[in-house]
Amino acid sequence: MGPKRILVKNQGNVAKKPKLSGHWSLGLLDAMKDPECVVKEDDTVVVIKDKYPKAEFHYLIAPKEDISSLKKVDKTHIDLLEHMQELAETIVNDNQHKDKSFRMGYHAEASMVRLHLHVISNDMNSNALKTKKHWNSFTTDFFLDSKEVCKQLKEEGTVTLPSAETCKKLLDTPLKCHKCEYIPKHMPDLKKHIMTHVQ
DNA sequence: GTTCTAGAAC
């Protein structure tokens, strides 16, 4: 009789990367200081490449000012958010990106610390896009259009965010193609389907 | 946020 195999939980890589900011939710703060991640910056904001891009092009624009999330945004930040929107437009109109369709917006409930604007190509074609939550975070009202956020901030002096319960529902919305009426059976089916829209 | 994997769904 051979020895019994016992299942041992993967203890993770032995060689850990050098200690960064600590918790995973602070990762953007490190990325903003890492020249390998930074695409562009000016006095007030930094553009970084999303480390787990959910489309062929995916950038994050974050302020240097310590604003943890959209919840902390008020009318004093109008100029900043408009600047982020304008910079996003500059990026999507440059030679590298002008032939693709992009969306710019904020997740209603972000996981990562430091306010950040998603600038993402509309193909949604990426290996890092794996879950229903990923999909719905960019294709439902969980994704708050940047221009509309700016508009509301200007006109009403505040940004209305969906409740935690609403966010949960939005992220659990049944899968649907963002470009046609197709209802996929599951994520792998959806990922295969969206390839039919990629030129 | 991601990774990993147990157990559901097929």
Added chain:
DNA sequence: GTTCTAGAAC
């Protein structure tokens, strides 16, 4: 038996 997803991670 294989594919897929949901939830723990100290």
